Amino acid sequence: ASAMAALLLALPAGAAELTIGFSQIGSESGWRAAETSVSKQEAAKRKVNLKIADAQQKQENQIKAIRSFIAQNVDAIFLAPVVSTGWDSVLKEAKEAKIPVVLLDRDIDPSGKDLYLTAVTSDSVHEGEVAGDWLAKTVGEKACNIVELQGTVGASVAANRKKGFDTAVAKHPNLKVVRSQTGDFTRAKGKEVMESFIKAEGGGKSICAVYAHNDDMMVGAIQAMKEAGLKPGKDILTVSIDAVPDIFKAMAAGEANATVELTPNMAGPALDAIAAFKDKGAVPPKWIQTDSKLYTAADDPQKIYDSKKGLGY
Ligand code: AHR
Numbered sequence: 001a002s003a004m005a006a007l008l009l010a011l012p013a014g015a016a017e018l019t020i021g022f023s024q025i026g027s028e029s030g031w032r033a034a035e036t037s038v039s040k041q042e043a044a045k046r047k048v049n050l051k052i053a054d055a056q057q058k059q060e061n062q063i064k065a066i067r068s069f070i071a072q073n074v075d076a077i078f079l080a081p082v083v084s085t086g087w088d089s090v091l092k093e094a095k096e097a098k099i100p101v102v103l104l105d106r107d108i109d110p111s112g113k114d115l116y117l118t119a120v121t122s123d124s125v126h127e128g129e130v131a132g133d134w135l136a137k138t139v140g141e142k143a144c145n146i147v148e149l150q151g152t153v154g155a156s157v158a159a160n161r162k163k164g165f166d167t168a169v170a171k172h173p174n175l176k177v178v179r180s181q182t183g184d185f186t187r188a189k190g191k192e193v194m195e196s197f198i199k200a201e202g203g204g205k206s207i208c209a210v211y212a213h214n215d216d217m218m219v220g221a222i223q224a225m226k227e228a229g230l231k232p233g234k235d236i237l238t239v240s241i242d243a244v245p246d247i248f249k250a251m252a253a254g255e256a257n258a259t260v261e262l263t264p265n266m267a268g269p270a271l272d273a274i275a276a277f278k279d280k281g282a283v284p285p286k287w288i289q290t291d292s293k294l295y296t297a298a299d300d301p302q303k304i305y306d307s308k309k310g311l312g313y
Contacts, residue, residue, distance in 0.1 A: 003015040018278065020271075022104075023077040026057040028152075028185045029216040030244040030313060031264060035080075035105065038312035039267035046271050057152075059083055063090045070097045073204060076274045078267065079116075080104045082152035093117035100277060104266040107156035113267025118273050118284040120266045124157045127260045127292045127293030128164025131239045134258050134294055135209055136172045138237060144208035147197045148180035149190050149221060151213035158182070161213045178206075183217040194224035204230045209237040215247040215259055222255050233257055233297070243295055245308045251301035261293045264312050 020043070027033050036052060043050035044055040052075070052183035053065035059082050069077050070093055077099055081087060087108045094101050095115055103119035135146070146169070151158030162180070169175045179197050183190040190212060196206040206224065210232075212218040218240035225232040232238055240247060250256035273284040297305065 018075045020076045021074045022052045023062045023065040024052050024054055025080050025082045028213055030056055031242040034264035034312040038264045042268040066090045070094055077101045078104050079155050081106050081108050084109050087112050098164040102270045118288055120270045120288045122262055122290045122292050124160035125164040127241050128161040129168045130260050130294050132165040132168025135239050143174050145178045145206050146209045147207055148177050149183040149212040149217040151185045153182050158213055185214050187216045187220035190220030191224045194221035198228045207236050212240040215240045215242040215244045219246050222250055245305050245313050248305035250303040251297045258296045263290050
């Protein structure tokens with residue numbers, strides 16, 4: 001006991017009480033970069049020592065990072081899973097080591113349900129539905145050919161955002177998804193895939209709307225449309241997900257129409273859940289759901305753009 005007291009006295013005032021390892025996907029989008037910086041801010045507020053490992057989009061790097069966090073005997077592990085499958089073995093290792101795992105912003109397959117403590121995510125099926133409902137309402141009765149830019153293949157949010165959108169659109173026979181391909185959640189790929197859609201669709205003349213699973217791909221698609229002499233936001237409607245500042249900039253310029261917000265602050269609720277679990281044994285709900293709010297060009301995009309600056313973006 002006296003050795004422990006000596007050790008505690010040796011700790012500087014305000015030293016971190018918890019050490020948490022965060023296996024982050026990478027920096028594929030503006031939203032992801034914001035999530036990383038907000039996580040650092042939220043950890044600093046709570047004096048948590050957050051160790052972030054950037055997996056550069058590779059699941060194998062995430063698995064290595066988790067194993068290294070287990071070896072370091074961290075107090076908890078946060079995981080933003082790049083894809084939804086292939087986690088069972090490494091999460092079993094974390095469970096055996098009695099290290100609680102919290103999923104951030106993406107889900108894993110239901111087979112892994114017992115292997116994590118809680119998941120802080122939005123309802124990504126609902127996000128797709130919100131996007132589809134907005135489009136159906138905006139288009140009205142006219143026939144509308146939609147092209148879709150999907151997120152990373154195998155990511156829960158890509159599958160769910162597709163599913164929700166398809167469900168909403170299926171209620172309206174005048175709406176049809178004519179092309180759908182992955183743009184891997186990046187601007188560069190979003191642009192490249194949109195260029196190929198435009199080519200395949202008579203220079204873009206037969207495209208009525210673009211649905212992108214994130215704003216970054218939409219920003220790339222907007223660039224492709226402009227370079228092809230099309231008017232995004234006017235000739236071609238746009239709806240995407242995240243609500244990053246750049247999409248509000250595009251909206252303010254009349255080049256984008258709608259986005260569904262995804263908060264980059266997944267770490268705040270996760271840190272609170274871990275603190276309560278560690279301090280009082282409070283078991284959090286299995287799902288801590290974040291909000292999904294629709295924004296359109298009618299919501300004063302310039303003001304929103306200005307207000308988002310400094311929030312980690
Ligand atoms: O998992 C959340 C998604 O991942 C964001 O919508 C996207 O921008 C990011 O890459």
